[in-house]
Amino acid sequence: MRVTPVMEKFILHWGEMGSRWGVNRSVAQIHALLYLAARPMPAEEISEALAVARSNVSNSLKELQAYRLISVTHVKGDRRDHFSAEADPWEIMLRIAEERKRREIDPALSMLRDCVMEAEEAEDTDPAVRERLTAMLSFLDELTGWYEQVRRLPRATLVAIVRLGGKVGSLVRR
Amino acid sequence: MRVTPVMEKFILHWGEMGSRWGVNRSVAQIHALLYLAARPMPAEEISEALAVARSNVSNSLKELQAYRLISVTHVKGDRRDHFSAEADPWEIMLRIAEERKRREIDPALSMLRDCVMEAEEAEDTDPAVRERLTAMLSFLDELTGWYEQVRRLPRATLVAIVRLGGKVGSLVRR
DNA sequence: CTGTTATTTCTGTTGTTACAGAATTTGGAG
C-alpha cells in the first residue's frame, strides 16, 4: 500500500488525536491507515506502510479488535490474517463510546456508589462532601441511562435527531 | 482541609480517570479536591492536602482555569488567591466539552478540510481514500453542528431531553 | 513429523511527560 502525502497527513493527525484521548499513537495511526485503505491489509504490510515494528502492530491490532473497530478476514490461499476497519463514522463513534464507557464510566460509577455509601456511614463527613458526591453520582447515572437508550435507536433515527439540532428543544417542551 | 478517607478515594479515582482522558493526574486531583471542598482554598493548602509540590499546584490551577472549571476569589485581608470549583456537574461537563472541542475537534476539522481539498487536487488519489476522508469530515461537521446548537439550550431543556431517553426517537419520527 | 511462515509474548531501551525543588518575578504593605 502506497501511503500518499494526504494519507500521511491524516494518519499522523489521527495518531496525534489518539494520544490526547488516552489511546496510544500507534493504535490510532493503524486505525487511520485501515480506515483509509478500505481493503483488508495483513499485519506485515501495515508494519511497512507506517514503519513501526511488527510486534507493535500485533499489539495495536489486538487493541483495535477490543474496541471492535477492525475485523479479521482471510484471503483464499493466504495464511495471513487480513485486517479491515469499520467504514461508517457513526459506527466508529458508537463503538469507541461503548468501550470507553465500559472501561472508564462504569468503574467510576461503582466507585461513586461506594463513596456515597461510605459517606453516609461515616458521621463526621462534611455535609457538603456528601452532597457533591451524590450530585455527581446522580448526574453520571442519568447520563449513562440516556446513553444506554439512545445508542439502541436505529441509525436513521439517530441521524434525524442530529439533523434536528437545537430544535429538539421545542419538541421536548410540549 | 482534612482529607477524609472517602474524599481521598474520590480524589484518587478522579485523578486516575483524568489520566485516561488525556488530562494529567494532578490537574484532575486538584479539581476533585476543590469540587468536594465546596469552599475556596488557597494554593498552599491544596499543596498540603494532596502532598504535591506548590509549583505543580500552580500549573494545574492555571490549566483548570483554562477549562473554566475553577474560579479565583479573594478573602478580605488575605493577599492569597483562593480557588473554588464549579459545583454543577452539567456545567462541568459542558465546559470540559467546550474546551476539548476547541483544542481537538476544531483542529481535526480543519485538518480534514485540508485533506479533502488536497485529495481532490491530487489526481492519483485512490477514490476510496477520497470517499472516506469526505465521509469522516461530513460526520464530524454534522456532529459539531448539533453540539453547537444543543449546548445553547436552557439547562432545563437539556435535563428534560436526557430524562426522555430513547423516547426522543418517537418524537422525532413524526 | 518436519520445515516454514505468521503471530504473539517477552525484555530491554528510548522517549516523553509529570513532577519536585530552586530560582525568579510579582505585587502589596509599610
Added chain:
DNA sequence: CTCCAAATTCTGTAACAACAGAAATAACAG
C-alpha cells in the same frame, strides 16, 4: 524604596508508557 509573602517559571530527575528486536509459540503445508 524596601521588605516580605505569594505566585510563577525554570530545570533536572524520576516514573512511566511506547516501542523495537529477540525469542517463543502457533498454524499449517508437504
